[in-house]
Amino acid sequence: MKKIDWEKMSKPIILVGAIIILSVLRPQSFLTANNFANVLWSVSVIGIMTCGTVFVFLAGGIDLSIGTLAGLSAITVVEIIDKMGATNASVIIGIIAALCVGAFAGMVHGLIITRFNIPAFLVTFAAQSVYLGLSMVITNNRIVSAREPALFTSIGSMKILGFPLPIYLMIIIALISWFSLSRTTFGRDIYAVGGNPEASEISGVHVSKDIVLCYVFSGLTAAIGGIVLASMTQQGMASTGSGYETQVITAAVIGGVSLLGGVGTVPGCIYGVVIMGLINNGLNLMSVPSTQSGLVQGVVIIIAVAFDALQHQDQSRKKVKRISEQIKGTASS
Amino acid sequence: MSKELLLEANHIYKSFSGIPVLHDVHFDVRRGEVHALMGENGAGKSTLIKIITGIYTKDAGQISWEGKPVEINSYQDCLNLGISCIYQELSVIPPLTVAQNVYLRKEPLRAGLIDYNKMNSMTQQLIDLYDFPLKPTTLVEDLGMGQRQLVEILKGLSNDSKLLIMDEPTSSLSGKEAESLFGIICKLRDQGVSIIYISHRLEEVYRLSDRLTILRDGKNAAVLEKDEIIPKMVIETMIGKEMEEVDDSSKELRSDEGPVCLEVKSLTDSANRFRNISFQVRHGEILGIGGLIGAGRTEIVRAIYGVDKAASGEVLLDDERLDPNPALSISKGIGFVPEDRRKQGFIPLLSTVKNVALTNYDIIKRTGMAIDENDELELSKKAIEAIDIRPADPQKEVGTMSGGNQQKVVLGKWLVRGLKLLIVDEPTAGIDVGAKAEIYSILDQLASDGVAVIVVSSDLQELLRVSHRIIVMRKGGIVREFKDETVTQAKILAAMQGVEEGEKR
Amino acid sequence: SGERTERTDSTANTGDTPTTTSSKIKKNPYTEDIKIAYVAHDLSTPNNQAWLEGIERECASWSNIVIQSFNGESSAETQTQVMADVINQEYDAILLQCSDGTALAPSVQQAEEAGIPVITINLDAATVHSALVMAVDYDAGRMAADKIADQIGKEGKVAIIQGVPGLTRTDNLERGFRETIANYPGIEIVDAQSAAFEKEQAITVMNSFLQNYPDLKAVFAINDAMAEGAALAAQSADKKGQIVIWGADGEKDALAMIESGDMAGTIYTNSWDEGSTAAKIALLMIGSEYSYTVLSETPQVIMEPIVVTADNVGSIPEEDRW
Amino acid sequence: MKRHIKQSTMRRLISLAMLLALIALFGVLGGMSFLSTGNFSEIFRNASVVAIVGVGVTYVIITSGIDLSTGSMMALVAMTMANIYAYTLLPIWSMILIGIAVGLVAGLVNGIIVAKLNVPEFIGTLATLGIFRALTYLIAITDANGVIQSQPLTVPEYTVLGGSIGAVFYVTVAMAIFVIAGEVVLKYTRFGTNLYAVGANKKSATLSGIDVPRTRMIAYVIVGFCVAVGSVFTTARLQSTTALLGSGFEFNPIAAAVIGGVSLAGGSGDIIGTLIGSVFMATLENGLLKLHMNTAFQYIIKGIVIVAVVIFDSLYRKRMDRIAKEHGAQAEEGVGA
């Protein structure tokens, strides 16, 4: 008989538990396909960005710039559509330009961090300010709208099989991240770098190069997130994307990613993202006053994470007890 | 000698994630004795010590101190009773100074504030007393492994305890410091202090111990009084098989033969830790590098492998000039086992599979971009088999393995690929006799397969046992080369201390 | 627990006030070099920017006038620090949109005492100062409520999308709305959730409204960005035009959405006008003799809000859409 | 100790030199409006609350933790005091004491969540950021319609704390006291040494007999105390409080500490560094206000200056390290054998 690995089960248990609780509390509105689509849709941008930024976390870094970088990318694409006219060609050029902005910014972060050995926190914190400023300059603090063409607006809202496109984008990016992290040498190197950079270097890992690539990927997904955001809201403005960095870190940490590096998985991140979506959805469906949502959110997060942490301790403790009792049993007999 | 029991541990059980590590272990210590605790890597010695010192909680069993049952829940409880411990994995704090480390939690205070002058001078006194090459105000992060171990020893000694536990205190020490430690141990014993001594260096154990407990697979295997200690029997009880005795007081060295593999030409360090170093290693040859702590051996091999950049000089591999960096070195067939395995050797959170795979991705099968996980697993099984890593579970996180087995993982990952040159720095620090013998025969085997091997070691016996040729370093330069002659430990020691060259301290 | 009455509340001469009360120096604002500070609540929002543009337009013809804008980053603490700096630099007038009328009061008073006239925009500071130019929030809420009631036939479920709770201006809007809706017994306010002024969050909030209240009749969003978000959500749930969605501010995207039938209405204020009005008053104050000391209360200039629906949206000319 | 004092003083001097360079730059660009006494006292005043809270935050960061809840905690403390002020007749000093007690309790809550429940610091304090803010809303003073009101705190005995003696504001005096006391505790008490040990390596700290959870908890409680004091001075300056007080504040002390050389990985840094970081940020922000440029450019320049300064710092430090190592190696030779 195969034994159940309780340590691995704690996350699914919390997830299923949350779904059951919400279904009981709000049977009509929660348990519908439409609502699930909404939950996933509302966290899809966070999900996309988390799946990219998790590379940075795993390598032991942090990226605070993704929020305003997403904003800058959103503005890039809508500005190009605005200036070049609402044609499909300008959408494609805009998207490519936005992706370049994201990747280039990520590369700059990575190079500064590794070349000069500067804390990632500071570099990306400063970059956050730079991108906000750039966005303000480009837009002159105005909203740039892009309500056309359909090719652009459908990115954020087109439905396939009842689910909006951003959900599929999130899934695709999650699969790419999952594959590269768990099955390629690059991914393995990232875990090693985050777990022990010095030993990795000695083991022949190109630590600096890998770290730069992580930031590039993070910047790239920030840009994708920004494009999706722009399409969802059919506009871009300087404050687009602000605050996303905190949500992304929260989702990742709920999903078991350690900010010290080396620990975490993509499925974990998706779990974190979904849990955040469920909490918000639950708060909305139960009409919790907005002033009190922080309280509920905070308490639920602490309980979920602490349960996860204690689960690990508890399980090993219980197992130990069981086995030592067995041992004692055999010893006395 | 008084037979009064100071510490008694009975029926101790402990398991980690379901795997029993200690099983009904009994252990006691008398007042004023040196009690050696022996056993293979992973036998459970360190675990027993951590239970006694309150770091781990036992699953079952009792501990009594001076005849009374006690519950020890933290190291602080233990200090309060009068027990202190020198841990195998060292408990030094890198960003603090030597003095701060030694007096951590017992800093001398003046008007409630730490009196640094007093603390430093107290530390200096201790250092002078034991003649250790340390300064109170150096940051521990600037020290090499050997010096860190000395700091850990000072930290334990400064407690004035009734029972002092030493878990492999000499694993990174060279002869001189180890000797002065032995002096201290004898002095303490004479003062009535009890000592639990754990070491894989057998001659130390035979020399020092009044009594000896052997653990095997987490169970008591034997308790021997001083007059019952017979080396051959001890080893057999420990590892459960026979070992041939080797006489290693002297050795006949080889003369040069075979083509040159590595040539180092006037290598000089940017921070002046070594200067103008030139030597050669031939295919099929094992070159030993000896020297005192801080002689600069580690720095040289790091520079050859390419972890650090040398300021000037050349490194040639098979007559090809290298501008070494680790990735390049690996691809050229160089392997490297670093001195500080915890920090530099492996990724603690990853399993044996992934640690072994890290340096071997070039030889693991792929489908498209995806790593073939079966091939990866096979490779790690090969490594486990090649060097007998225990437990033989390829998925176990290396960070939770016993010290000796961690070292085997670090070495094992090089044994599964073809090498031209293997550099090992303190290869057997913390490794049990059985495994040591295995490692020596692995090195011999590599050499006879034509691999060039460089062994840096502070253990003279080891140096004599494995080397075909020996160079001795002192203060960043090569002072002596032994080849084609009969050397003894005494000769090497003399060279290390600079006596032979007529150099006076 | 009784209100504390014994304690004399006095804003006078405390922490922030320097001991010297400089007498007002009269300048000719159209000939002498003057500099005017615009301290915004959050410059990255469209109406703060529109105010700035209005101010700049008003002064554009005079090269002697320098306009400097400062971003309050939505924080009363930051605005207080900026105010201290602006006062130190002896600006000639300050145009201020308070993040918080009470918290900025000491700074406003300090500026006035230093002879710098302060013209607040949209939210009063809790101390007497030169002038307040405002769009009536409370009344705007009332107007929206009446119009929505009309449009849904005076009965049905209504929900509110709130801004960041605790910001006085938007709370006033909500208060006006709720008080008026209370007059219609057939209308029930079923829910109120914050989307923090963000369009994208409003989509999520609106989705959950649609999920929870399938028979929802109308949504009142406290600003246009959120109303636009709600409209997008309704659109993608195939309920375009079926739910009466209202916003407030009157920015150009919202007007366009009213034209396209996505939104039902908004309360329009001409923010450019509001900015230039404030600038006009500032120039007036700089050139005038009298100081705040003669005032018993702050003079107010009220920008009349215009209720915009599909019927009259065409009457707002392109050049007045900010 | 000599070498290391020298090395660390050298680093200190570098950061100070950069601060002075920044001041000189702004002095040239901004002229007397920047270089006046009044402006400097203003800069210090703006840096003060950040530095006061920074003392606690630095402790927490040294233990390799982080505290993201300081902004909300500040609001909670202020709103508690506002309630006492509005609904009771308790004297001002007891109102402040209760505020401080609330800060201590809030800090303790963080400590328990992080050190006892083993919730990662980042997520634990992010959760309490939401919780403290929600509690603030809960106790916020509202009008009859339930609309949240900002609450004046205008009694002179209280608002005097927002004032100054001469050019030095009281809050700056408080900052000086906190920084000095904080540095002394860090460098000259066992608790301070324990903080470094915990941050450098929790396992080694445990093996050295340090009660790691307790040390971490105390660090968080100290943050609570610092925040409460910061809250008093902030509200005394604003002469009121709102439910939104301190939104976004939490990043300021962290950024100041990191700019001042405190490593987020734990085990290094000190209070003087955080002080320099706070003053640096305040100077930068203040100076940028005087350059008469578009707000957008201020953001860009702010970011670029921060990166430029840390790059310079890093390059210079590398050089100094190498020089020190060379000297060190030569000095060691005498001890070697």
Ligand SMILES: Nc1ncnc2c1ncn2[C@@H]1O[C@H](COP(=O)(O)OP(=O)(O)OP(=O)(O)O)[C@@H](O)[C@H]1O
């Ligand atoms: N924290 C831990 N988690 C899981 N397993 C552990 C842990 N610590 C030790 N073990 C396991 O317990 C066993 C005994 O380890 P221990 O460190 O006591 O051995 P040891 O006798 O000290 O060996 P060595 O001579 O190599 O130091 C090993 O198999 C090891 O893998």
Ligand SMILES: Nc1ncnc2c1ncn2[C@@H]1O[C@H](COP(=O)(O)OP(=O)(O)OP(=O)(O)O)[C@@H](O)[C@H]1O
């Ligand atoms: N990380 C480090 N930072 C600064 N100095 C170091 C460092 N590691 C070693 N040193 C110094 O460099 C010198 C040479 O050390 P090295 O480790 O090469 O000597 P070794 O002969 O290998 O001795 P051992 O390894 O036994 O300590 C010593 O003086 C040591 O203090």
Ligand SMILES: [Mg+2]
């Ligand atoms: Mg051990």
Ligand SMILES: [Mg+2]
């Ligand atoms: Mg060495």
